Amino acid sequence: MSHWTESWRDFVKKTSYKHVLADEKISDDQFWRSYAVYDRILSYSGYPGAILQRISSFIPAGSTFLDIGAGTGAFALPVSRKTRRTVALDPSAYQLGVLREKAKEEGLNNITTLEKMWHYVGPGEIHGILDDGLDKNLVGGTGEVDYSLASYSLFDEDIVGFLQKMIDVSKKGAFIVFRAGEPEPLSEFAYGSKPFANYICLQHILADMGCEFCTEIFDRSYALPVDLALRQYRYSIKTQAELIDFLRAEGRLQEKDGALWASFATKDALLYLIH
Numbered sequence: 001m002s003h004w005t006e007s008w009r010d011f012v013k014k015t016s017y018k019h020v021l022a023d024e025k026i027s028d029d030q031f032w033r034s035y036a037v038y039d040r041i042l043s044y045s046g047y048p049g050a051i052l053q054r055i056s057s058f059i060p061a062g063s064t065f066l067d068i069g070a071g072t073g074a075f076a077l078p079v080s081r082k083t084r085r086t087v088a089l090d091p092s093a094y095q096l097g098v099l100r101e102k103a104k105e106e107g108l109n110n111i112t113t114l115e116k117m118w119h120y121v122g123p124g125e126i127h128g129i130l131d132d133g134l135d136k137n138l139v140g141g142t143g144e145v146d147y148s149l150a151s152y153s154l155f156d157e158d159i160v161g162f163l164q165k166m167i168d169v170s171k172k173g174a175f176i177v178f179r180a181g182e183p184e185p186l187s188e189f190a191y192g193s194k195p196f197a198n199y200i201c202l203q204h205i206l207a208d209m210g211c212e213f214c215t216e217i218f219d220r221s222y223a224l225p226v227d228l229a230l231r232q233y234r235y236s237i238k239t240q241a242e243l244i245d246f247l248r249a250e251g252r253l254q255e256k257d258g259a260l261w262a263s264f265a266t267k268d269a270l271l272y273l274i275h
Helices: 003-014 017-024 028-033 038-045 049-058 093-106 125-130 159-169 185-191 199-208 226-231 240-249
Strands: 064-068 085-090 111-115 145-151 170-179 214-225 253-256 259-274
Touching (some): 003 017, 017 028, 049 170, 093 111, 159 199, 170 199, 185 240, 240 253
16 A cells, blocks of 8 residues: 555544544445535535536547446536446435435436445446446447546545546546645634645555646635534534634634624645546
């Protein structure tokens, strides 16, 4: 195991939301049900924004698309407006339920949801979904789907296995989205100093695997109502008052329309391999 894969494993075990699942003894689905404001936060955050536009520019109309960790459909729904078939994979029934309701409202009937972790998806399983019913000739040759995406969903201790399976299943291209900046100071204050990983760790792991992904960086600045901002830190070791005091000391609080808002600035990295 390389230094980079060890670093990633340490990060997943001690820092990612996976450690919350273990500490609280809850499932992925229970975690996301308790975080029902997730979509509201996304609506303020400017995500996926320009990253979605960039990914869409690579995907021709009529393609097949796999979204690993699709959540409530930030990518799967808009991309499906141009795909023939989309498979939205996620371990949370709640998240997929929200995605399906949105798809129904938008009149999208080309999305198949699969409630599963990528780790447990078997060989040919995506092929079988795409080959069942609507389009019998979409999959053939090497790979199971034209394009795949994993956006902030790579929280697997076996990151090499995760990435290799993703690359192997994709005939024409694979996309990865992950953080590009330094740790969020509020997170460090809320949870204490913990192992950190960003896209550079993934770049090194991919290079060790013999895979050369292109990289682009996107900046986002946004503000959240304080109540929503604090929901992101509901498992914090600090009180809400302490978190607010920290934001105030950093000059990140502002009053707008009689409400208190917190400012954030982040960077996202898009890593992609196009065949």
